[in-house]
Amino acid sequence: MSLSNLSILNVSGNKFSGSMPIGIGNLQQLSVLNLSKNGFSGTIPSSIGTLYKLTVVDLSGQNFSGEIPFDLAGLPNLQVIALQQNKLSGNVPEGFSSLLGMQYLNLSSNSLSGHIPSTFGFLTSLVVLSLSNNHINGSIPPDLANCSALEDLDLHSNSLSGQIPADLGRLSLLSVLDLGRNNLTGEVPIDISNCSSLTSLVLDLNHLSGNIPESLSRLSNLTVLDLSTNNFSGEIPANLTMLSSLVSFNVSNNNLVGQTPVMLGSRFNNSLDYAGNQGLCGEPLERCETSGNGGNKLIMFIAVAASGALLLLSCCCLYTYNLLRWRRKLKEKAAGEKKHSPARASSRTSGGRGSGENGGPKLVMFNNKITLVETIEATREFDEEHVLSRTHYGVVYKAFYNDGMVLSIRRLSDGSK
Template sequence: MVLNLSGCGFSGRIPGTIGSLLKLTTLDLSKQNLSGELPIEIFGLPSLQVVALEENKLSGVVPEGFSSLVSLQYLNLTSNFFTGEIPANYGFLTSLVALSLSRNYISGMIPAELGNCSSLEVLELRFNHLRGSIPGDISRLSRLKRLDLGEDALTGEIPEDIHRCSSLSSLLLDANHLSGRIPESLSKLSNLAVLSLSSNSLNGTIPASLSHIPSLRSLNLSRNNLAGEIPRLLGSRFNDPSVFAMNRELCGKPLDRECANVRNRKRKKLILFIGVPIAATVLLALCCCAYIYSLLRWRKRLRDGVTGEKKRSPASASSGADRSRGSGENGGPKLVMFNNKITYAETLEATRQFDEDNVLSRGRYGLVFKASYQDGMVLPVRRLPDGSISEGNFRKEAESLDKVKHRNLTVLRGYYAGPPDVRLLVYDYMPNGNLATLLQEASHQDGHVLNWPMRHLIALGIARGLAFLHSLPLVHGDLKPQNVLFDADFEAHLSEFGLDKLTTATPAEASSSSTPVGSLGYISPEVALTGQPTKEADVYSFGIVLLEILTGRKPVMFTQDEDIVKWVKKQLQRGQISELLEPGLLELDPSHQNGKSSC
């Protein structure tokens, strides 16, 4: 029995009555608006072979119950809100052919038990919060064709035994923290067509044996710490410079960067070509001069009739033969790079020397500039105000902040610390502005564009980002709509967190700092009195932001005697709930006015 309702627009929870379909073999509820946790009744369907639940809003920890479905061959939970760790008992699914858990909030390490899934051909875990190293047991999956572990937080080296996955055609390990060398054994993967190792910390040289993979048609080794000359055969086969870009020590074609050994060979040839004729000419001239000088001296002795007289060499000759050589060191101050990817000089050019016209925002942590680089990349660069924090402490705190990564937080991509007291932070660019601007634009729209679903997702994104900060633990200290930024998909990202330690030298200075804590209207009364931000105060600020999302009213619009919290309480006591919400939010969503969805 097959149940295929993909893309029909259903919402709500999956009913537990689905467990009565005991002969069900295929369950496809993908691309819906389903939410909540999975009913346990699904795990009692003995004939279930295919489960497709991707692109929903399902939540809860990754269910362990799927391990009881011994006939399961296909499991796809991509693009949901599942949390927790991947259950180790998934290793009992020996019939499983495809496991797709990408784009969730899954954490922890990849269980080594997955190496027992002997039938597995597809393993996709991209865009989660997985950490630790790639387990060597993955190499036991001899039928594996596609391995996608990109955009996680994996560390360690690429397993040398990965070549035992002899059927592998796609290996995607990009955007992690992998280190070490690229294994020579990758060349044994004769079926490999796609290899992406970009945005890691891989070092050493590129193995020349990669050019011997016959089926390789897509390669990306950019944004690493690779060095040396690009193998000539590989460079001619993949002649796009972006394949090898952002490796500072890499040289050769197709990069426009000549290798040192090539320059030395050219220099030696030039010396031989020019130096040998010049040396021969000089030697011949010296011989001629010596012969003439000897002849003249002999004639002079004959003429004077004097023998054995000592003659003094002219002083000018000795002084002319004495030459001094100038010595000096070629160089200058060493330039500190942004994660070895972007130079300070390039950033100065991209911001036009930090020109006022390029300012994106202003705050108590300095100005944020828009940096437009020559390759088309756009990044926001925060220039911190001059402070007393030392260069060493700044590097330590910036590298610590670089480890704070979450789907709903702005991610630190690089930093710069150099004299005189220049302190920069580089983030991902958020093209769709902030929540304050979005709410203001929405309040002036005739047909309300910021509808219920959008506001709900924005509030969820803020809550998840704040909860992750508190789990570290970190305190935000200034949660407000201006500090909620949106990426190209309008997903919320919290900004302006963890910057106190980058602007004050010691904890004592931080506690006694005269810098105001929080923002007017969003700060809790306790913090206003003590000046000390807390997790509880963050939750209070989140509540104020939530009220602003619902009511469309800014906290500063109220008088000193009546704030937004008191106003909301008064409306609730009067039973005037509709007066609380921003006009237009009580109207039906245009996509659901017909009372049904089309399949």
Template sequence: MFPSWLANATSLKALDLSGNFFSGILPAEVGNLLRLEELRLANNSLSGGVPWEIVNCSFLQVLDLQGNRFSGQIPTFLGDLRSLKVLSLGGNIFSGSIPTSLGTLSQLESLNLSNNNLTGIVLEELMGLSNMSALNLSNNRFSGQIASSIGNLRGLQVLDLSHCGFSGSIPASVGSLMKLTVLDLSKQNLSGELPIEFFGLPSLQVVALEENHFSGSLPEGFSSLVSLQYLNLTSNSFGGEIPTTYGFLQSLVVLSISQNRMSGRIPAELGNCSGLEVLELRSNRLEGNIPGDISRLSRLKELNLGHNNLTGEIPDAISKCFALNSLFLDANHLLGHIPYSLSNLSNLTTLNISSNQMSGKIPANLSLISSLKYINLSSNNLEGEIPADLGSRFNDPSVYAMNPKLCGKPLHKECANVIRRKRKRLILFIGVALAGLFILAMCCCGYIYSLWRWRKKLRAGVTGKKKRSPARASEERGRGSGDNAGPKLVMFNNKITLAETLEATRQFDEENVLSRGRYGLVFKATYADGMVLSIRRLPDGHNDEGTFRKEAEELGKVKHRNLTVLRGYYAGPPDVRLLVYDYMPNGNLATLLQEASHQDGHVLNWPMRHLIALGIARGLAFLHSVTIVHGDVKPQNVLFDADFEAHLSEFGLDRLTLATPAEASSSSTPIGSLGYVSPEAALTGQATKEADVYSFGIVLLEILTGRKPVMFTQDEDIVKWVKRQLQRGQISELLEPGLLEIDPESSEWEEFLLGIKVGLLCTAPDPLERPSMTDVVFMLEGCRVGPEIPSSTDPTSLPSPA
């Protein structure tokens, strides 16, 4: 509640309680603060109306009530605060129209009414406030056109009317706002051509006109705005060619003209925009080649030219854009080869050349770009064999699909040269076998001939000695032929042969695939006796059998009821590496959360979510206690047995896929998954216990809120979103639909908030400030003030491998 005792501090001049958790109403006693000049209560949970007693604060210059839950109409008595310079009522639930009394605030410099439910028209009275420097009416439901009298606000520097429902054209009087630096008219129903007066504003730095219905040729007048840094014209109906004079805008940082009707070529003069970091021209009708002058854009981070009619080869000059982070050329009509020079893009993280007409072979040196995290070459005319290093690093077949002449791993299509090599090997093997059989036959014939001669001499009595028994010709022949049962899997508790496993998976048929990942495929194996297991087939091994067996034996000793325990393994030629686990019939956490959000499957209540989170924490804490770092904690790696108990999977597999620990430490395999990887792990590429704690924190917040990390934008992740809801006091916004029935007065509500706080502790920006997983288990066990939860901290009672 608002601290009413503050009303007794009558000599107070400034009161700032912003960013707290105050709720309830703003008491009428606030009118007792007669000397008050600044009242800042932003980002709380205050509700109700603004008390009329506030007009007693006649010296009030700043009134900031932004980010609360005030409702009703904006009070007309606010017009009596004649000393007011700053009025901020944004982010509330005000409705109705803007009161005319606000037009009497002659001293007003900043007015913020954004993010409310205001309707009607914008009053002419507001256009007489000559001292106004910032006007923000965004995200409301006004109607009509932008008032032509807006040009009277000669001191205006910031004008934000985005997403307000205005229609018609931009009035020419905007050209009178000579001090204007920021103009945001995006997401409206504005139409027509831009007025020529618009291009005479010398201080304009930001122009946002996206998602409107503007038409006509793309105005050349923007090139006269020498201070322009941000220009976004996306999703309009501009046509014609991109003016070459845009090359004069050397201060331009962002140029976005996507989803228009632009035609012609990309002007080479854009290479003069030395400050450009983002260039978006997708979904137009551009044609011709990509100009090589783009190489001069040394600061370029994102280039998006998708969905056009571009032709020719990707120019070698692009390889000089060393700061380039993302390159999207998807769904064009590009012709030619992927140039060898792409490998010079040393900072490239994303390469997407899908859905074009690229031809030729994939350059082998693409695998040398160490920073590359994502690649998509699908739907082209590429041919030849996928470079081995690239295929093993990006082993998802979909990124190479729809290239009819492409072959090699990970595609299930062998190349002609490989088939020829196998054929030569087969012919050589048959030749050697035939030669061996011929030599064996000759030896047998010689032996028989010698025996025949010896018997003949015996009969003739040549030796004159006592007859001796002839040696047995085949006394030892055939010994050591071995067991006929075939090679066996090494099982820690029972015996299974490789032949039985092949039959149980139908020769590793695609229909039996349970999951795919960077550690190979996981198959469901149903044996003849009814036993069901999970068989992981690792990618073709880089390590020898001895190293693999040693590491598998060690991994088999890691046992805990919340981990997927290794039950056996197989290592044999040619490079076949198998791992045997218990079969988890109830899928993974990602699927379970998705079913719960749609209420088509299991609806997860709070106790179930808490048990799942606690199980994951216990399993991860046990891994850390035996000095194993997981490296990729995410919902897809949390599996459920028949009793819906959580089991953490995909750990300790790096040692089984690399030859030596030294190679494991120098592996360039990406760490973690998008949305769950910690900032420092994404930067260094090193998996640590602290990074595991961060990933667990993200998973915990997803379990509690039902929000996936990938749902958020680059500017707001799930952690920032949760913190913002807490600051606003909008706790109910955090509840996943399956938890909406939690009573705010119940113990479960308190337990839920404690779980949220644990998630925020785990995702602290500084790794040293994050708790250990042992502490996390302790805190999560303390979250439940209800019935006791059975302990799962002890390892399973299954015996360790011999």
């Protein structure tokens, strides 16, 4: 029985095993080849490259090994290539970039290596590109932004490095962007917020840093946001609460600080989604020490310090006031003595001898303008701190008078003069 006119061969979901029949290459009218979810093994025969009418090749979920046949790149009508979940190795075929009608390319869950060809930017009809769970390295080509029809870009679980290209923000139809579990660095480009159709943004397990862009709040269709296990810092933007469609949110294991936005914390109340951020507090984590953010602690410290300084200044002013008041009283007392003791003042002779009243101590001076009371004040009542010397004839004190004059005063040992 001849099958030369067969256009669709679909034996998916069976238990076929062994090598793929080479005779399939004789089915020149074949447009759909679906052998998925069987147990075929060995290499993919290059004879498939002769089936020029093929639009769909689905060999997923098998045990195929070896490299992807280069001949597949010569099938001009191919729209779907599904080779995921096999054991294929080698580089991602750059020749696929010549398949300008390609809409679906899934090479995930294999052992592919090398770089992502920048020439994939020519695939302007590509809707789904999945290269996840491989060993692909290098950077993400900015040229992928030329795939204007792209809706699903899945590159997670590879060894990609470098920064996320800001050009990806030009993919207005992009719905799923999964770059998790790679070695990406730098900040999240603000341009990603221009992908207005984005429903899932997964960037976990990378080395991304900087603040979480507040502009992500513009992604009104976003349902999944996973930024966990990176080096993000700063606070969680409060305006992320505007993402009303969000059903999954994870920022765990970063360097975030401050209080979780109240409404966001109440919607996503699993503490594991915030864990691993030592500076983060608030629902559903431990209650913050203050009702505000971390800046309130600094404000509180400044307020306490200012209050202490004001109290110290008040004490100094009060002490100075009392000291001046005491000095004024002494001056008034001295002035009163001058006014009410004319006898003592008139008894001073040119020799400078003055007698005390009622047989009290006498003051012998070379200046007839100084009283005994003023001298007692000038020496702080003959305080020890004013002692200049001690002799057989008495103790010499240093006296500081209110008019600025400084004299040395000898107090005789008998205390009479």
